[in-house]
Amino acid sequence: MAYRFLSSRVAPSANKQTRRFIFIFTLSLSFTYLCYSIIFYSDTIMQSQSYEEHRCLLFQNIGSKKLLQKSQCTMRPDTKVIMGDTSGVRLDHREETPDRNLTKNADSRSTQQRGINQTNRRSINITVVPKHGNKKLPNALIVGVKKGGTRAVLEFIRIHPDVRAVGTEPHFFDRNYDRGLDWYRGLMPRTLDSQITMEKTPSYFVTLEAPRRISSMSRDTKLIVVVRNPVTRAISDYTQTLSKKPDIPSFEDLAFKNRSLGTVDTSWNAIRIGLYTLHLENWLQYFRLSQMHFVSGERLITDPAGELGRVQDFLGLKRIVTDKHFYFNKTKGFPCLKKPESSSSPRCLGKSKGRPHVQIDQDIIEQLHDFYRPYNIKFYETVGHDFRWD
Numbered sequence: 001m002a003y004r005f006l007s008s009r010v011a012p013s014a015n016k017q018t019r020r021f022i023f024i025f026t027l028s029l030s031f032t033y034l035c036y037s038i039i040f041y042s043d044t045i046m047q048s049q050s051y052e053e054h055r056c057l058l059f060q061n062i063g064s065k066k067l068l069q070k071s072q073c074t075m076r077p078d079t080k081v082i083m084g085d086t087s088g089v090r091l092d093h094r095e096e097t098p099d100r101n102l103t104k105n106a107d108s109r110s111t112q113q114r115g116i117n118q119t120n121r122r123s124i125n126i127t128v129v130p131k132h133g134n135k136k137l138p139n140a141l142i143v144g145v146k147k148g149g150t151r152a153v154l155e156f157i158r159i160h161p162d163v164r165a166v167g168t169e170p171h172f173f174d175r176n177y178d179r180g181l182d183w184y185r186g187l188m189p190r191t192l193d194s195q196i197t198m199e200k201t202p203s204y205f206v207t208l209e210a211p212r213r214i215s216s217m218s219r220d221t222k223l224i225v226v227v228r229n230p231v232t233r234a235i236s237d238y239t240q241t242l243s244k245k246p247d248i249p250s251f252e253d254l255a256f257k258n259r260s261l262g263t264v265d266t267s268w269n270a271i272r273i274g275l276y277t278l279h280l281e282n283w284l285q286y287f288r289l290s291q292m293h294f295v296s297g298e299r300l301i302t303d304p305a306g307e308l309g310r311v312q313d314f315l316g317l318k319r320i321v322t323d324k325h326f327y328f329n330k331t332k333g334f335p336c337l338k339k340p341e342s343s344s345s346p347r348c349l350g351k352s353k354g355r356p357h358v359q360i361d362q363d364i365i366e367q368l369h370d371f372y373r374p375y376n377i378k379f380y381e382t383v384g385h386d387f388r389w390d
């Protein structure tokens with residue numbers, strides 16, 4: 001068509017060569033224009049995509065789940081979303097998974113976080129949301145006891161605005177000590193100077209090396225121990241083990257070396273952990289009693305606000321967590337939080353907290369009470385408080 005159009009406009013005297021030249025020239029001009037348009041258009045698309053990516057990264061950095069949900073970001077399937085300070089994420093369901101997995105998770109979370117931060121630094125040229133504070137070694141630890149109510153204390157105290165805590169159990173001073181303090185610090189949430197960093201690992205209380213290791217990190221570390229009637233604690237411990245390994249021997253078979261002679265097997269962990277006074281002696285070689293606070297696992301259930309009030313006093317915090325933060329959940333049979341740290345809706349602890357115990361004969365329970373009595377009395381004397389377990 002173009003050829004015919006040009007042919008009609010060119011003087012008849014022009015030779016065939018000139019007409020062909022004009023035609024080729026027009027054609028290449030049109031082709032150049034077409035290419036230019038395509039390149040310009042695709043560049044515009046790429047720019048807008050990259051802007052969306054920046055927005056997504058910013059939202060990730062802000063750490064707001066809601067913002068992420070509302071934004072138009074379309075994540076690639078392999079994209080890992082890091083929402084704010086994940087070291088503080090609640091992981092009730094994970095805490096009973098093998099520790100190696102936990103620490104791996106924590107490790108990879110901080111690696112992912114670093115990766116995203118680096119990406120942000122490289123690619124974002126617009127407002128960067130500042131990250132508050134630094135990762136610091138903990139100033140306070142919930143060191144025990146297993147099945148005492150350690151999760152409840154951690155979840156309740158972390159509502160306080162001046163407390164930041166690791167959600168998972170780092171097991172640094174027992175299983176992961178070889179990884180070093182920098183690794184441990186890396187697991188911690190960022191805190192402002194005015195905030196307290198905390199973690200809980202209930203096995204520390206019965207780990208021989210833990211007091212020495214903790215005191216070499218800082219002699220000023222504040223230690224919280226949640227204690228509970230050692231017999232109920234042992235049954236709770238056994239209930240948990242049984243839920244994972246249904247084939248284990250009966251509680252009675254494990255608790256006694258010789259039932260008729262009443263010889264208790266103190267080498268069984270579920271029994272050994274309850275010998276509080278023996279473990280405490282080890283701690284008192286490295287820490288003053290005033291650096292330790294004992295929470296009653298029983299009162300934690302009947303009066304969580306009262307127990308938390310004393311924990312706040314011990315940590316030198318204003319009493320902000322009060323009875324207005326708790327309600328009694330009849331279905332669960334335990335106090336729950338009206339407004340936990342990570343959400344605005346009420347929340348109870350996970351299913352593994354406050355589950356029904358295995359039925360144990362009353363005479364076995366009595367026998368174990370008799371066994372623990374002298375140890376309990378010694379413990380009350382040392383800490384200066386009668387927990388009334390008898």
Ligand SMILES: Nc1ncnc2c1ncn2[C@@H]1O[C@H](COP(=O)(O)OS(=O)(=O)O)[C@@H](OP(=O)(O)O)[C@H]1O
Pocket residue numbers: 145146147148149150151152202236237297300301334335336349352353354355
């Ligand atoms: N508010 C609230 N909700 C649920 N459970 C509560 C609460 N307060 C204390 N407890 C008691 O906590 C017990 C579990 O203790 P721990 O968190 O220390 O267990 S663990 O060592 O971390 O596995 C758990 O033990 P069991 O009742 O034997 O399951 C509870 O009795």
